Amino acid sequence: MADVQGAQVYRYLSLPPGSEANTLARKMIDDHRGCINLNGTTVIHGEAFRGSLANATLRRRPALLDAVAARPTSEPRRVPKGLGEIAFMGAFATCLVDAEPAKAVAVIRTTEMSEEERTAIMALGEGMKGCIASDTAYHLNYGDLRTFLATAIFNSAVGGALGNRS
Numbered sequence: 001m002a003d004v005q006g007a008q009v010y011r012y013l014s015l016p017p018g019s020e021a022n023t024l025a026r027k028m029i030d031d032h033r034g035c036i037n038l039n040g041t042t043v044i045h046g047e048a049f050r051g052s053l054a055n056a057t058l059r060r061r062p063a064l065l066d067a068v069a070a071r072p073t074s075e076p077r078r079v080p081k082g083l084g085e086i087a088f089m090g091a092f093a094t095c096l097v098d099a100e101p102a103k104a105v106a107v108i109r110t111t112e113m114s115e116e117e118r119t120a121i122m123a124l125g126e127g128m129k130g131c132i133a134s135d136t137a138y139h140l141n142y143g144d145l146r147t148f149l150a151t152a153i154f155n156s157a158v159g160g161a162l163g164n165r166s
Contacts, residue, residue, distance in 0.1 A: 009053055013154050025049050047086055051147025054154040058108055064157040069105040071156075074098050076130030092138075093148035095131035096124055097156050103127065104149050112146065121145060 012024045058065050076099040079091040097104045103124050110117040121142055132138055 006057075009057055010158065013050060013054055013057070013151070014159070021050070047089070047151070048147055051150045055108060055146065055150035058150060058154055058157075065105045065108060065153070068097065068153050068157050069102040071101040073100055073102075076127055078133055079131055081133055081136065089144060089148040090152070092131055093145065093152035094155075096127045096149065097152040099130055100124060100127040101156070104153060107146060107149055108153060113142070117142060117146070 008024070008028060012021060012028065076095050079088060079095055083091060093104075103120070104127075106123065107117060107120040110120050121140075128140075
């Protein structure tokens with residue numbers, strides 16, 4: 001689907017989560033039902049859908065991954081406490097992409113749910129430590145992390161052009 005409607009996908013990925021993004025996601029699914037298997041239903045878990053589109057778009061456009069991977073590392077900015085799960089994951093992934101861009105991109109270049117993916121995620125260890133407050137407990141879910149990393153990498157790669165770079 002990412003190739004079929006590039007401009008619409010880029011627009012969707014540039015929107016903050018919320019009703020406008022949800023409406024556009026539903027429209028994309030309805031317009032391209034043949035491209036995805038939903039077993040006859042339209043079920044949208046917003047960030048999973050967003051991350052899947054970002055992941056697919058990045059894998060089809062390796063120059064975006066290359067551009068982010070070539071950026072220098074930076075000091076991690078700890079994610080503030082008290083965020084909800086989605087806000088936390090978004091801030092955490094953005095911190096990892098900013099702190100260790102090449103290592104974050106390496107995750108997206110792996111096969112999902114593979115030993116290679118696990119190894120790439122574990123290589124983010126120092127960045128993870130720097131992005132989370134030392135007294136914060138977090139259960140690492142590789143699928144969720146990949147989803148949010150894909151979105152953060154996409155936004156890092158094209159967000160400036162879309163006026164959405166944080």
